[in-house]
Amino acid sequence: MSSTHITTGGYQHAHHYKSAGDEFEASKQGMWLFMVTEVLMFGGLFVAYTMFRAMYPEMFHEASKHLAVNLGLTNTIILITSSLTMVLAVIASQKGQKGRILLHLGLTFLLSCGFLVVKYFEYSGKIHHGILPGGLFTNTEITHPKAPLFFSLYYVMTGIHAFHVIVGMGLMVWLAVRTMRNEFSPAFYTPVELVGFYWHFVDMVWIFLFPLMYLVG
Amino acid sequence: MSDHNEKHQHEGQEHHHFILPERTAVAVGLALLVLTGVTVWVAGIDFGRLNFTIALLIAVVKASLVGLVFMGLKYDRKENGLIFVTSFLFLAIFIALTATDLLFRGDVYVKGPLVAASGKSQFKKPWISTTELVAKGKTLYEQQCVACHGAQGRGDGPAGAGLNPKPRNLTAAEGWKNGHKATGIFKTLTQGLNQMPVFSSLSTDDRWSLTQYVLSMGPAAEKDTAADFAALKIDPTKDDGGAGAGEESKSIPVEVAIDLLAVPEQKAQR
Numbered sequence: 420m421s422s423t424h425i426t427t428g429g430y431q432h433a434h435h436y437k438s439a440g441d442e443f444e445a446s447k448q449g450m451w452l453f454m455v456t457e458v459l460m461f462g463g464l465f466v467a468y469t470m471f472r473a474m475y476p477e478m479f480h481e482a483s484k485h486l487a488v489n490l491g492l493t494n495t496i497i498l499i500t501s502s503l504t505m506v507l508a509v510i511a512s513q514k515g516q517k518g519r520i521l522l523h524l525g526l527t528f529l530l531s532c533g534f535l536v537v538k539y540f541e542y543s544g545k546i547h548h549g550i551l552p553g554g555l556f557t558n559t560e561i562t563h564p565k566a567p568l569f570f571s572l573y574y575v576m577t578g579i580h581a582f583h584v585i586v587g588m589g590l591m592v593w594l595a596v597r598t599m600r601n602e603f604s605p606a607f608y609t610p611v612e613l614v615g616f617y618w619h620f621v622d623m624v625w626i627f628l629f630p631l632m633y634l635v636g
Numbered sequence: 637m638s639d640h641n642e643k644h645q646h647e648g649q650e651h652h653h654f655i656l657p658e659r660t661a662v663a664v665g666l667a668l669l670v671l672t673g674v675t676v677w678v679a680g681i682d683f684g685r686l687n688f689t690i691a692l693l694i695a696v697v698k699a700s701l702v703g704l705v706f707m708g709l710k711y712d713r714k715e716n717g718l719i720f721v722t723s724f725l726f727l728a729i730f731i732a733l734t735a736t737d738l739l740f741r742g743d744v745y746v747k748g749p750l751v752a753a754s755g756k757s758q759f760k761k762p763w764i765s766t767t768e769l770v771a772k773g774k775t776l777y778e779q780q781c782v783a784c785h786g787a788q789g790r791g792d793g794p795a796g797a798g799l800n801p802k803p804r805n806l807t808a809a810e811g812w813k814n815g816h817k818a819t820g821i822f823k824t825l826t827q828g829l830n831q832m833p834v835f836s837s838l839s840t841d842d843r844w845s846l847t848q849y850v851l852s853m854g855p856a857a858e859k860d861t862a863a864d865f866a867a868l869k870i871d872p873t874k875d876d877g878g879a880g881a882g883e884e885s886k887s888i889p890v891e892v893a894i895d896l897l898a899v900p901e902q903k904a905q906r
Contacts, residue, residue, distance in 0.1 A: 447712075451716045455720065455723040462723075465731075470734055502668075502702065502706055503661060503665030510655060510661065513655045619702050626698045631691070635687050
C-alpha cells in the first residue's frame with residue numbers, strides 16, 4: 420500500500436496497523452458493526468410496532484390519522500437532502516477540498532436544525548391536544564381505548580431518532596473543527612466518512628418511520 | 637490475515653477508496669426525493685392491505701439506495717455488506733418468532749377443561765339470576781374467558797387481540813348476535829359463535845353460571861321469549877325444565893373419551 424497516496428500527506432497511522440489503508444478498513448468495519456447494533460436497537464421498536472399493529476389494526480388506523488403528514492413529509496425531504504449534502508462533504512474530504520467540506524457540513528448542520536424545528540412544532544402541537552404517550556394521554560377525540568399505545572410508540576421511536584439527529588449535529592461540529600485545523604487530507608478522512616455512515620443510517624431509519632407512522636396506519 | 641492483506645494490495649487502491657462522482661450522488665438524492673413523493677401519492681390511494689406492503693417496498697428500495705450508494709456498500713468490501721445485511725436477517729427472525737407467539741395465543745387459551753358434560757342441573761330455573769349463580773360464574777369466567785374477553789369483560793383480553801371479529805365487549809348494550817339475554821348467552825356457550833369457542837364440555841350448570849355472570853357485567857338483560865326457550869328445548873314453567881339438556885353436546889373431548897375407554901389395567905398403571 421505504500422506506493423500510493425494513502426501514506427502520503429503527513430498522516431501517521433497507529434503503530435499496530437500495517438498501513439493507513441488497513442487502519443481505514445478496520446475503522447470502517449468497526450463502524451459497520453456499530454450500525455448492526457443500531458439496526459437491532461431500532462429493530463426492537465419496529466417489532467413492537469409490527470405486533471401492536473397486527474393486534475389493533477383499526478386503532479393504528481384511527482390514531483395515525485392524527486399525525487401531521489405535511490410536517491412528516493417536510494422532515495423526510497429535509498433529511499434526504501441532508502444525506503446528500505453529507506455525501507458531498509465526504510467526497511470533498513476525499514478530494515481534500517477544505518472549503519467544500521465546511522460548506523457541505525454547514526448545510527447538513529442547518530438542515531438538521533430545520534428537522535428539529537419541525538419536530539418541535541410537531542411535538543408541541545400533539546402535546547397541546549393532549550396527545551401524550553401512555554398514561555399521560557388526555558385527548559378525547561381519539562376514541563379507541565388502546566390509542567395511547569400508538570403514541571407511546573410514536574414518541575419513543577421518533578424521540579430516539581431525534582436524539583440520533585442531535586448526536587449527529589454534535590459530530591458535524593466536531594468534524595468542522597478538525598477540518599479547520601487541517602487534520603483531514605486525501606490520505607486521512609476516516610472520521611468524515613464514518614460520521615457520513617452514521618448520518619445515512621439516521622436517514623434510513625426515518626425512511627421507514629415516515630410511511631409506517633404517518634401514512635399507512 | 638496476512639494473506640488477506642496481500643490480496644487487497646493487489647486489488648488496487650481505487651477498490652476501497654472509490655470516490656463517488658458528485659453527479660451520481662445528486663442523481664441518487666433526487667431519486668430518493670421522487671420516491672418519497674411516490675410513497676405519499678400511493679398512500680393516498682386505497683389498496684386495502686396492500687398499502688402497507690407497497691409502502692414497505694418503496695422504503696426498502698430507498699434504504700437500499702442509501703446503503704449501496706451513499707454508504708458505499710456497492711463499492712465496499714463484500715464482508716461489510718454481509719455484516720450489515722445479516723443484522724436485518726436477525727431482525728426478521730426477531731419479528732417472526734415474536735409473531736408466532738403473540739398472534740397465535742388465542743389458539744392455546746381456548747382448550748376447554750377435560751370435564752364431560754352432564755345434563756342434570758342442581759339449580760332451579762337457572763335462567764333466572766341468583767347471587768350463587770353469579771358467584772360461581774365469576775370463578776369460571778376468570779378461568780375460561782379472561783384471556784379473550786378481558787378481566788372487566790370489555791373484550792380486550794390479550795388472546796383476543798388477533799381475532800376477527802373481536803371478542804364481544806360483554807359490558808356493552810349493543811353488538812350482541814344471539815341477544816343480550818340468558819338464553820342467547822347460554823346458546824353461544826353451548827354452540828360457539830365463529831371465533832368464540834364451544835364450551836359444551838362445561839356442565840350445564842357451569843354454562844348457566846357463566847351466563848348469569850356475563851349478564852351481571854352489562855346493562856339490564858332483554859327478556860327471554862317463549863320461542864327462545866323452545867329453541868333450547870326448555871320448559872320455563874318447570875323447575876328443572878330440562879335445563880337446556882336438549883342442546884347438550886353429544887360429543888365429548890377426545891382426551892376424556894380416551895380416558896373413559898381405557899381398560900382398568902391401563903388406568904392402574906398410570
